[in-house]
Amino acid sequence: VYKRQGINAEYGGNSFLLVSTMKLLLLAFILSLSYFSVSCKDGIVIKSANRLIDLDSQFARHYINFTFENTGSSSVSDFFLAVHEERVQNLVFIAIGNPKTNTSEQLIPVPHEVSEKRALYKVSLPDVTVAPGSTVQFEAFLFFSHVMRPLPAQIKQNERQFVRYEDHAYIFSPYEIKTQTTQIKLASSTLESFLERPPTNHKDNIVVYGPYNDIAPFSRAKIHVHFENNKPFITVTSFVRELEVSHWGNLAVEESLSFQHDGAKHKGSWSRWDYQRASYQNMPLPAVASLTEIFPAEATDFYYRDEIGNISTSQYYGTPEAVSFVFKPRFPLFGGWKTAHYHGFNLPLEKFLFTDYNDGSAHTLNFTFAPLLLDTIIDHLTVRVILPEGATNIKLHTPFPVDNEGRSLHFTYLDTVGRPVVTFEKKNIVADIKGSFQVTYSFSRSSLLREPLLLIGGYFTLLFAFILYLRIDLNLKAKDEKIERVSSILISFKEDVYDVYSGVFTSLEDAFKKYQTDKLSEKDYRNLRAQSDTSVNKANDELKEVLSQLEDVGTPVTSRVNELKKHLTEKFRHLKLLHDNELNTPQGSRNTSAYNKTKQEETRQFELADDEVERIFNELFEKAN
Secondary structure, eight states, rough: OOOGGGGGSSBBGGGGGHHHHHHHHHHHHHTTOOOOOOGGGOOEEEEEEEEOOOSSSSSEEEEEEEEEEEOOOOBBBEEEEEEEEETTEEEEEEEEEEEEEEEEEEEEOEEEEEEEOEEEEEEEEETTOTTTTTTEEEEEEEEOOOOEEEEEEOOOOOOEEEEEEEEEEOOOSSSEEEEHHHHHEEEESOOEEEOOOSSEEEEEEEEEEEEEEEEEETTOHHHHHHEESSOOOOEEEEEEEEEEETTTTEEEEEEEEEEEESSHHHHHHHOHHHHHHHHHTTOOOOOOOEEEEEEEOOOOOEEEOOSSOOOOOEEEEESSSSSEEOOOSSBBBOOOEEEEEEEOOOEEEGTTEESSOOOTTTTEEEEESSSSEEEEEEEEEEEEEETTTTTTEEEEEOOOOOOOOEEEEEEOTSSSSSSSEEEEEEEEETTTTEEEEEEEEEEOOOGGHHHHHHHHHHHHHHHHHHHHHHHHHOOOHHHHHHHHHHOOOOOOOHHIIHHHHHHHHHHHHHHHHHTTTTSHHHHHHHHHHHHHHHHHHHHHHHHHHHHHHHHHHOOOOHHHHHHHHHHHHHHHHHHHHHHHHHHTTTTGGTTTTHHHHHHHHHHHHHHHHHHHHHHHHHHHHHHHH
């Protein structure tokens, strides 16, 4: 008989092999589900059938041991299991076991259509064929959820919870059953009532219907049991699991849960004191004090939070096989109450990611399909697998069909084009469901350098921007004040230096012309020239003060003023040399080639200096304006 494995259920990891994949494909092929209108013309009858209905929790677990007999003339390898039409939506999964090999296989029913009164599931056992006149035994396990109804529907805090379960005394089957027995195991020995179908026996928490003989196909005989069941009826309305793959060696897992207590609704006031007292006295209360989920043994860095913040009332217990994480809500959940939280942990990537030996860029992520959240039913499961940025050729492989599958992008730190996300959804999931899903994709090792290079480039860009910020004056007010200061200094330069030089040039030119026309003696000219030298020396002293002021301001104009000073000095020197050439040459020797050559050269140098003075002066005062 199929048994729940608890913490021994595998999360994938090193158990992922090609053989496992082949088994899943084989199982999907041979355990195909469909609905048929089946007659008994194939010669199959059920020689005996024993059923155990376990109602020890909020679920109904059906364990059925069949002995099939082939009374026909041809071999048979296919069999059919039937479910009442009102139970089809409550069927979570079916498991088929072979007593001879002590093995079991599990499948998720995905009906294509539902007939008016029944649904049939085709089952084929590997390497099992029933020859005419032979028998075969196999075991079936059917798992149902949401099949118990609280009665009464509302109770007070200290009242016990009673539920009503309805079924049929006869095993619903498309075959004739020669003899059959049904046992119902209750959650307690407190039985309010039950519907008898003789022969019926009741002792402690066991109700036995049968044996019944020669039951026709699809026979019905309604029964019900009304009994005490204080087990919490936890329903996770939404479970979102997010796996973020980092090829730097980490697999981050975060799970968000919204859950509620679907037992008898709480009525009246609530007292924590009464609850604590009842807990201390071990009184049965239909309240959810905690939830337990099984994580891989390698899980680390746990956190447990809700919309308020961190929740400290949690514990985890590690073993070599797994980690049991106990989540305690901020308040106990009574019937009709609900809450939500999220938790997460980290896993070493090498335990769950496998790389193709022949192709280093081909990777396969293997992880458990169903969360190992004990004693709960997950109405809607959503799994999001966030792959590294740059992953391509993405494919999803699941052990059974899913309700929805999609692709999207996820953006986080240092992402440019986004990380590809694989999303799939499945309804009606419990921890008993086994199997792992795989996501295959291509991701080269060189892609790992994308984020470090982006980070390095960002740091260099930030540093360069900081350098520019220090070099560039962005203060407009200070910049305007600086411009005004430079303009004021240049005006002083013009008045105290440039205009003095210009006056000297003009006065010397006029005096020399008078000397040439005998209107001014040489002595008077030389006296005027001595005065000009004094004026120029005074202007040069003023120029030093101007240059000092410009250097204090820190402006590139300083170099241009220095250059202007150089050309003014050159212009004054060549003007004096030009005059000295004529003054020092006798009247009769002024037609010689040496005289003329010196005159032409000094005149040329004077004009060049004059042009440079005018150009630089105009540039300076254009900038100043």
